[in-house]
Amino acid sequence: MADVRDREISVEQDHLDQVYRRLEEKIHEAEFLMRDAATRGQVGTPGALAERDAQVFRAGIHLNRLNSEFEDFLFGRIDLLLGKDGKKGADGAYTSVEPADDAVREDNTADIAETLHIGRIGVLDADYSPLVIDWRAPAAAPFYRSTPVDPGRVVRRRVIRSKGRKVLGVEDDLMRPELTAYLNGEELPALGDGALMAALGQARSHSMRDIVASIQAEQDLVIRAPAASVTYVEGGPGTGKTAVALHRAAYLLYQDRRRYAGGILIVSPTPLLVAYTEGVLPSLGEEGQVAIRAVGALVDGAEATVYDEPAVSRVKGSSRMLKVLRKAARGVLEGPPRQGDAAGGARGAGRAGGSGGSGGPGGGQLAFGEDPQEPAGPPTEPAGPPTRLRVVAFGRRLELEAEELGRIRRAALGGTAPVNLLRPRARKLLLDALWARSGAASRHNDPELAAELRSSFDEDVTSEDDFIAFLDAWWPELTPRGVLAAMSDEKRLGRFARRVLNPGEVRKVARSLRREGYSVHDIALLDELQTILGTPARPKKKRELDPLDQLTGLDELMPVREETQRERAERLAQERVEYAHVIVDEAQDLTPMQWRMVGRRGRHATWTVVGDPAQSSWSDPDEAAAARDEALGTRPRRRFELTVNYRNPSEIADLAAKVLALAMPGTESPKAVRSTGVQPRFAVVSDAGLGRTVRAEAAALLDRVDGTVGVVVAMRRREEAARWLADLGERVVALGSLEAKGLEYDATVVVSPAEIADESPAGLRVLYVALTRATQQLTVVSGTADVPNADGVPDLLRD
Numbered sequence: 111m112a113d114v115r116d117r118e119i120s121v122e123q124d125h126l127d128q129v130y131r132r133l134e135e136k137i138h139e140a141e142f143l144m145r146d147a148a149t150r151g152q153v154g155t156p157g158a159l160a161e162r163d164a165q166v167f168r169a170g171i172h173l174n175r176l177n178s179e180f181e182d183f184l185f186g187r188i189d190l191l192l193g194k195d196g197k198k199g200a201d202g203a204y205t206s207v208e209p210a211d212d213a214v215r216e217d218n219t220a221d222i223a224e225t226l227h228i229g230r231i232g233v234l235d236a237d238y239s240p241l242v243i244d245w246r247a248p249a250a251a252p253f254y255r256s257t258p259v260d261p262g263r264v265v266r267r268r269v270i271r272s273k274g275r276k277v278l279g280v281e282d283d284l285m286r287p288e289l290t291a292y293l294n295g296e297e298l299p300a301l302g303d304g305a306l307m308a309a310l311g312q313a314r315s316h317s318m319r320d321i322v323a324s325i326q327a328e329q330d331l332v333i334r335a336p337a338a339s340v341t342y343v344e345g346g347p348g349t350g351k352t353a354v355a356l357h358r359a360a361y362l363l364y365q366d367r368r369r370y371a372g373g374i375l376i377v378s379p380t381p382l383l384v385a386y387t388e389g390v391l392p393s394l395g396e397e398g399q400v401a402i403r404a405v406g407a408l409v410d411g412a413e414a415t416v417y418d419e420p421a422v423s424r425v426k427g428s429s430r431m432l433k434v435l436r437k438a439a440r441g442v443l444e445g446p447p448r449q450g451d452a453a454g455g456a457r458g459a460g461r462a463g464g465s466g467g468s469g470g471p472g473g474g475q476l477a478f479g480e481d482p483q484e485p486a487g488p489p490t491e492p493a494g495p496p497t498r499l500r501v502v503a504f505g506r507r508l509e510l511e512a513e514e515l516g517r518i519r520r521a522a523l524g525g526t527a528p529v530n531l532l533r534p535r536a537r538k539l540l541l542d543a544l545w546a547r548s549g550a551a552s553r554h555n556d557p558e559l560a561a562e563l564r565s566s567f568d569e570d571v572t573s574e575d576d577f578i579a580f581l582d583a584w585w586p587e588l589t590p591r592g593v594l595a596a597m598s599d600e601k602r603l604g605r606f607a608r609r610v611l612n613p614g615e616v617r618k619v620a621r622s623l624r625r626e627g628y629s630v631h632d633i634a635l636l637d638e639l640q641t642i643l644g645t646p647a648r649p650k651k652k653r654e655l656d657p658l659d660q661l662t663g664l665d666e667l668m669p670v671r672e673e674t675q676r677e678r679a680e681r682l683a684q685e686r687v688e689y690a691h692v693i694v695d696e697a698q699d700l701t702p703m704q705w706r707m708v709g710r711r712g713r714h715a716t717w718t719v720v721g722d723p724a725q726s727s728w729s730d731p732d733e734a735a736a737a738r739d740e741a742l743g744t745r746p747r748r749r750f751e752l753t754v755n756y757r758n759p760s761e762i763a764d765l766a767a768k769v770l771a772l773a774m775p776g777t778e779s780p781k782a783v784r785s786t787g788v789q790p791r792f793a794v795v796s797d798a799g800l801g802r803t804v805r806a807e808a809a810a811l812l813d814r815v816d817g818t819v820g821v822v823v824a825m826r827r828r829e830e831a832a833r834w835l836a837d838l839g840e841r842v843v844a845l846g847s848l849e850a851k852g853l854e855y856d857a858t859v860v861v862s863p864a865e866i867a868d869e870s871p872a873g874l875r876v877l878y879v880a881l882t883r884a885t886q887q888l889t890v891v892s893g894t895a896d897v898p899n900a901d902g903v904p905d906l907l908r909d
């Protein structure tokens with residue numbers, strides 16, 4: 111068998127060598143393009159220089175791309191029977207999925223008619239025969255789809271492991287084991303014990319890996335689902351939802367690069383998950399065209415740095431806030447309450463009203479925000495709008511008093527138009543009132559003369575400094591930050607939230623807004639306010655011609671032309687509001703207000719929504735589902751379910767299933783594909799010794815696994831836990847329970863299940879998330895609150 115293995119490895123090595131020779135030819139072509147671009151530069155005209163820069167830029171992209179693809183470039187191969195109709199597609203491969211009727215002889219023997227190699231990008235030989243098929247091309251689909259139950263034309267599916275330019279091994283799966291197949295007259299061998307298990311057993315690092323070499327059939331269906339309307343994917347922990355979502359983004363770009371280039375937004379629940387998944391798309395050859403953003407970082411310039419306590423996030427996330435914000439956006443023009451009127455005082459208003467406010471703890475991690483008990487500083491909001499307007503027009507002093515001004519403001523604010531767009535209307539109403547006061551209208555009967563007079567009256571008034579200063583103070587351009595700052599005043603918020611929030615909710619929300627830094631839930635409020643307030647129109651800039659438009663080259667490597675600089679610029683300009691495709695990861699966690707924010711970014715988009723209701727940390731999943739339905743509108747949905755857990759061994763999955771039965775009775779757990787034989791470990795500790803025990807358990811796990819160890823604690827213990835583990839090195843991470851979402855580690859320590867479960871109304875589901883993060887080993891440390899039995903198994907994890 112060793113001989114056969116060596117022979118098969120050398121067959122693949124020959125193929126890989128051939129691929130590299132071809133790639134080198136392509137690199138020379140790219141270098142030629144760059145040299146050519148350099149000579150153009152010597153012409154010296156601005157146009158030629160710009161063109162040279164553009165060519166160098168373009169050729170540089172090709173070079174980078176080719177060089178980076180060299181690592182693990184080629185990973186698969188399929189050996190296929192003759193296709194039914196014998197037709198070949200544009201990539202040189204047979205198009206038929208089913209074999210020809212006579213492809214298998216009566217004695218169960220057959221000849222291999224076609225061998226395809228699958229890689230990260232497609233490479234054609236000089237004669238246009240396919241050396242490597244892009245994993246996203248239709249011809250590669252059987253590599254992922256074929257199963258022994260439904261093999262199609264595939265006889266043997268091979269995963270090729272390589273490092274740099276060297277083939278290290280091959281792993282085969284026979285899709286038609288009953289068949290004796292011949293390739294060039296020799297019997298087709300099958301080697302190894304499957305690539306999937308090898309991939310799943312590998313140690314984890316702090317970055318997610320792509321799964322191109324081992325995508326499973328049910329996952330492939332989702333990845334390649336047509337991008338019409340909404341693709342909705344549900345599946346338990348570890349079923350590959352995040353992996354599938356990322357591969358789908360790469361697939362869509364391949365399918366229709368022009369439509370999707372730069373226009374795909376992936377919304378992730380935490381900055382930690384963004385950092386964890388960021389490398390996957392570049393490894394798939396897609397860089398720069400997809401924006402992966404945490405839900406707390408969707409508004410430019412206002413990154414969330416804290417979490418609200420559950421009672422506050424429940425209010426801020428709820429769609430009740432919509433009414434409050436609409437009221438606030440209009441009410442804020444009235445300014446803060448007069449002296450002696452306010453109970454709360456707009457503390458921290460300077461923070462939210464100014465341009466800062468995105469500071470906070472570093473490392474992309476969020477802290478659980480402590481609400482301040484004391485004022486954080488003097489109020490910095492202006493004293494309030496002026497209550498009297500005085501101008502001189504046509505040589506007369508004219509005056510409008512508070513009551514009249516109030517009436518004008520109310521008239522201007524009527525309807526639902528964005529407040530910032532109503533300023534011209536307010537200005538016009540002021541002028542009307544002043545004009546009426548002046549009595550000039552009654553002096554002329556001739557309408558033409560009256561209109562002329564009025565126009566010069568308006569000019570007279572509006573050029574007066576007093577009027578300009580008044581208007582700026584009386585109807586300032588409002589910013590979302592400013593309005594949120596005003597809402598930190600309990601008294602004012604109470605007015606905005608009358609009959610919507612109860613006094614306790616008002617107190618808590620106002621207090622949370624006086625804290626330094628924005629919370630994840632504040633970001634959706636800022637975004638909503640931006641829509642409610644609107645942005646006054648500003649003059650548009652003229653667009654310039656882009657020499658990149660003229661460049662072409664290396665077509666077979668880039669099956670569809672990449673976007674030009676101009677298209678890119680246009681896209682970037684729009685990107686804040688609109689994307690062509692929106693992928694929502696961990697969708698079960700979006701609050702109604704967050705769904706509205708995300709919905710605005712994909713009003714004309716197609717969507718992929720992946721989630722697991724059993725992992726929802728939102729207390730009212732029904733309300734969130736209603737908001738999701740509103741964001742997605744009436745678009746038809748295609749539903750998929752992922753059913754296999756690739757992350758947890760069955761020993762850990764079985765334990766987690768006990769919490770699932772409490773959190774969501776009747777919900778089925780996904781099936782774990784492997785077992786390690788290592789049962790979860792239980793440790794009991796007095797509260798005083800918690801830190802020491804957790805540290806010792808984490809250290810023990812570091813010895814037992816090669817990769818990472820995650821220690822999951824209740825949110826309020828997060829910083830404490832970081833101190834316990836400070837000297838254990840980079841392989842160990844301390845996480846608050848909400849931060850564990852989507853992440854995975856070789857081993858985890860879950861600290862006090864009861865504490866995690868009690869921390870919020872969705873606590874049991876949050877605990878379920880915490881228990882499903884490990885790929886190898888799990889230790890549960892219990893305190894007295896967990897009511898452990900004699901074996902140390904806490905109450906919540908017993909049958």
Ligand SMILES: Nc1ncnc2c1ncn2[C@@H]1O[C@H](COP(=O)(O)OP(=O)(O)OP(=O)(O)O)[C@@H](O)[C@H]1O
Nearest residue numbers: 321324325326347348349350351352353756757852
């Ligand atoms: N086909 C596959 N081949 C190899 N590894 C896979 C495959 N599918 C999933 N995995 C691995 O299983 C793990 C879980 O995948 P992923 O994080 O995408 O699951 P998930 O459904 O998003 O989980 P959760 O809901 O817990 O966040 C990852 O390490 C992923 O690489």
